[in-house]
Amino acid sequence: MSSVHFDGYPHVICAQQFSRKWLEEEFLPLTDEMEEIFKLGGCEVLKGKRMFSFFYQPSTRTRISFQMAMEYLGGRTVFATENAREFSSARKLETLRDTFLVINRYRPDAIVIRYDHDIGAKFAADVSRAPVLNAGDREPGQHPTQALLDLRTIFKCRGAIDGLKIAMVGDLDKGRTVRSLSYLLGKFSGIQLYFVSPANTGMGEDIKMYLHKHEVPFAEHTDLRVVAPEVDVIYQTRAQTECGTLLDMSEGYFIVDRTITGLMKKDAIIMHPLPRVDEITTDVDDDKRAVYLTDQIDSGLFARMALLKIILAPDA
Amino acid sequence: MSSVHFDGYPHVICAQQFSRKWLEEEFLPLTDEMEEIFKLGGCEVLKGKRMFSFFYQPSTRTRISFQMAMEYLGGRTVFATENAREFSSARKLETLRDTFLVINRYRPDAIVIRYDHDIGAKFAADVSRAPVLNAGDREPGQHPTQALLDLRTIFKCRGAIDGLKIAMVGDLDKGRTVRSLSYLLGKFSGIQLYFVSPANTGMGEDIKMYLHKHEVPFAEHTDLRVVAPEVDVIYQTRAQTECGTLLDMSEGYFIVDRTITGLMKKDAIIMHPLPRVDEITTDVDDDKRAVYLTDQIDSGLFARMALLKIILAPDA
Amino acid sequence: MSSVHFDGYPHVICAQQFSRKWLEEEFLPLTDEMEEIFKLGGCEVLKGKRMFSFFYQPSTRTRISFQMAMEYLGGRTVFATENAREFSSARKLETLRDTFLVINRYRPDAIVIRYDHDIGAKFAADVSRAPVLNAGDREPGQHPTQALLDLRTIFKCRGAIDGLKIAMVGDLDKGRTVRSLSYLLGKFSGIQLYFVSPANTGMGEDIKMYLHKHEVPFAEHTDLRVVAPEVDVIYQTRAQTECGTLLDMSEGYFIVDRTITGLMKKDAIIMHPLPRVDEITTDVDDDKRAVYLTDQIDSGLFARMALLKIILAPDA
Incomplete structure (x- = not known):
């Protein structure tokens, strides 16, 4: 697979980062493979992989889609919170940076983040060793x-x-x-x-x-x-x-x-x-x-399965 | 087992749905079996089964009872939230309907719901392919x-x-x-x-x-x-x-x-x-x-284990 | 191991309970073992063990540290909440006592608690058969x-x-x-x-x-x-x-x-x-x-791994 990790960038932060070539030749075909895996009841390709789910605001739909994508690939969400928010306003991004430095010490394989202020996912990715998947910026922003x-x-x-x-x-x-x-x-x-x-x-x-x-x-x-x-x-x-x-x-x-x-x-x-x-x-x-x-909804599951597969098991 | 799924209705919504015959001949004896399983440390009869736990308000006691019932039967709670609530008032039931249509796409084996408004469980069950278990209506209502x-x-x-x-x-x-x-x-x-x-x-x-x-x-x-x-x-x-x-x-x-x-x-x-x-x-x-x-408390665990067993593995 | 369970007391409540001898001869060496286990990707010494995580206020950092400590030892957090709080003021400690009596019926192997009022962990431990680990009193208090x-x-x-x-x-x-x-x-x-x-x-x-x-x-x-x-x-x-x-x-x-x-x-x-x-x-x-x-941060993980190992598998 030529463009593993999106040409060297291991995070999913904004729509601009994907090339048409990647979309057509890798992403879309892989979503079809994921659909087949789902229909067969799942697989074990991400066995042993650990995802963190950090939501600074509750979001049932997006959170469940990511977690079930991990589930149907055999990986696990080992920590999830919808209460990640800590301070109300001041120094939020500095605190986010600290938080991502801290949670990276536990060696997660991927971190899903929905942030409630500014473009937190980009900021978090800048300090994260683990791949960061943006589950939605505060609006207006990206998803x-x-x-x-x-x-x-x-x-x-x-x-x-x-x-x-x-x-x-x-x-x-x-x-x-x-x-x-x-x-x-x-x-x-x-x-x-x-x-x-x-x-x-x-x-x-x-x-x-x-x-x-x-x-x-x-x-x-x-x-x-x-x-x-x-x-x-x-x-x-x-x-x-x-x-x-x-x-x-x-x-x-x-x-x-x-x-x-x-x-x-x-x-x-x-x-x-x-x-x-x-x-x-x-x-x-x-x-x-x-x-x-x-x-x-189905495409949401298959798209996130495809992303997790590309990021966590590119050669499997 | 004659009345699997409560005479064709796969959901647990209100007390009226249970017949005396079912209560005496199936439910109560099965709770004793569940007690034995618990004392032996659990079993694997629900291995591979996935439960969602959707609480529109926090409820430590009821949520833990359902999750531990699943646990002691070898099944898993793959998604749980106590923050399912989305809008404050208007169009709540329409949103609940959408939510249940959406989460059914992920093919859960059972969905536990505690709703905070009206009789949400009944409404959710009407659109759900997966069995819905009512973990408590808003009061006055049912449990x-x-x-x-x-x-x-x-x-x-x-x-x-x-x-x-x-x-x-x-x-x-x-x-x-x-x-x-x-x-x-x-x-x-x-x-x-x-x-x-x-x-x-x-x-x-x-x-x-x-x-x-x-x-x-x-x-x-x-x-x-x-x-x-x-x-x-x-x-x-x-x-x-x-x-x-x-x-x-x-x-x-x-x-x-x-x-x-x-x-x-x-x-x-x-x-x-x-x-x-x-x-x-x-x-x-x-x-x-x-x-x-x-x-x-113990009967709560055994009763919920019995319900999950009947719903998810009626012939096991 | 001579002082398993801290000289007979199975809970971790306050700093005073640890002797210098225990700190130097058991705890500190064990944290080094835990560091080795972490570097090797974890072990299975707590396989089958179940931890509950009861937070009366959200605390991403401490909660994740405990859960990952359990994870890297092969145990599982089978129930976690950041919304354990039920009543706003009156009768809080009585309710906490009831809660701990109730959750002990499910036979957890350990219960982590962060309480938001008074010294809840001590109070909870007094009625708990399962070992209680204090994840932070309300301030001023202990951690x-x-x-x-x-x-x-x-x-x-x-x-x-x-x-x-x-x-x-x-x-x-x-x-x-x-x-x-x-x-x-x-x-x-x-x-x-x-x-x-x-x-x-x-x-x-x-x-x-x-x-x-x-x-x-x-x-x-x-x-x-x-x-x-x-x-x-x-x-x-x-x-x-x-x-x-x-x-x-x-x-x-x-x-x-x-x-x-x-x-x-x-x-x-x-x-x-x-x-x-x-x-x-x-x-x-x-x-x-x-x-x-x-x-x-790393020492936090290794310290909590050591405590869980001592409490849940003292002879392994």
Whole structure:
């Protein structure tokens, strides 16, 4: 395997670090192998390997996906916490650095981190001997393993990435998943992006600059009904609110409902990183094009299994 | 085993689902087998089986009982969280549904849930392929595994259930344990119940209706001293307060103390689901009739081992 | 092994319980054996042994150290919680007693506890059949395994304990680590202690009385620059504040920085129990005399491995 450890960098920190070559020739084929292993009930390729799971905020879904990826490869999560947070504000990154220096003394084989402040994973990786896997920056930031699983989901459902028209919908300026996915899509050809959001939560300028540089055309919209008939993928995201209120519908049309599914292509797909609040109505769940509770979850497991396999047993 | 999976329903959600026949012919004998296995240090009958433990609020006692039940049968708890809660109020059940659809993709063999809102376990079970075990609804609600262990405790200490006089004491309207136990006792013969509580926290009308229908006589009291000499079981419950204050003693006599033990029959027993605050004085703990820190805990382990055995290895 | 279980007492509760003979003849040599085992990747001497980890407040560092100690000896942590706390104030110790009676029914081989109120570990041990290991009292209180690892760190770095001059710096009146370490040092000869702190956070009178009784001379200072050239060990502690502010520098000189390292002996060492805030500047970390992120962490693992080995497999 030529690019073990991502060309010498042993950590998974941001979407930019992956080359198209690696994505196509190593990552995607390996996720299929992982799917086979899962269907067979797992394997023992990571037997004896120890993973730490350090979450500075609870995250049931991402944490379980990483732990089950380790489980189905025969490795073990020997320490997990959702309470890693120690101080409320000051000197947080210095404390994170100390923490990673300390836990490396126990010789873990991998450390999964979700940090709640700044870009902690990058900072942690800089002092870590053990490979660090970023399980999600604080928003806005990145969520690289989500981007990889999203790419894998699209590839499996559509058979290719090149040439696709993809709508990203919702609170785009804070959404780490759409930000990371944009970085990955920028490596492919013929992609057209549609950003559908209220004006004040549009996609960040840094991502737009990146897309310009990589010659990925994008357009900004406020009505998903206009975009739905055009696209191959609708990637809906959660309004970044804890109160469950809808996006302000007076500003446009941002939810995926039966109206939208009625407008979509037959072979398009609907994705969502979860948790969902109101932005996809539940009567859409049984639509065959809705993959957020099925294929997208499975691809999450297979993508993380693939990453752990590459990092912890590259030659096995 | 005739009624594997409780007559086709693979989940453990509420006390009503268990038939007297199943309780007497399968459950209670199996708990004795489980006791033998525990005394021998455990077995491997659930080797390779994976349990998830999803608690929407911390609960040391119930969580450890389930996990140790799995442990002593050779199975494993591969994911546990006490922080499953995600949103504070709106759309909670929709989110729970999504969560259970997601975690089922990882193919767990069983999922234990304690939910903090409404009757989440039932709702979760409706979408779950993996068997769901209810580790306690929000109060008032149910706690079916507690009812099963309570029944087993009574049966082991008294040799039978039929014909017993049982006092339930304390905050009965909110107490999920006494509610679930009442449902089970309604299936037996000759039971007489004594509800001892302040007037404003009496047993709920739904339970009283159920008891009427099953011809279980009950009486309501405010003085445990009157009831104590009559009964075979005193089932004390915790005042549903976090501040540790006593029940209002001006309204009656509701605590179990030396006065009460002095009045009780020699072969009666004292039970409590724990945690205890003040409602049983600690000088009662060494009384041989007090089983809340001994037999009742053990029966909890054996009852949960029996359930897991029935669900995960019915033919082994 | 003559003093298995610390002369008949099977728990690890406070620093006073260890004799100099045990420390020198059993504990310290055993930590070296543990270091060898760790370097070889672990052993199976505790195979089948089950540890519970009960934390009444989160503590990533101490919890991971205990769990990895069990891991590298082949044992398992079968239940861990950082949410053991149940009631906010009243009846806490009674509830703790009930909890320990309950969890002992599951026959754990050891129970690690960090309590958040009073001296819970001692109280828990009084009712526990399983050995209890105190992972830190609420401050002020004790942290005996920290004291043991600190002693081991000093011994390994300096070759002896007798005759050393040791500065303890910072918030001494609340610091459980310096309190426990003082108890251990009182058992050795020729020790001289320097307490460097603001006047209002000086070392507690109980410790001073103990040192007088054991003829350990100590002096109190407010300027670490005066003390630094004299001592063999600087044991810095964290200001007991969550806000990350420095100790009031107008009252003296209490931080370890390049000024201090410039004054220190070449073979002195700098220790800290972590987490660190500002009291050691990060530019000191690469000084060879700084052991708080390296040897001190390692000694923590080896010390806890040694304790678990002594308690759970004394004859293996």
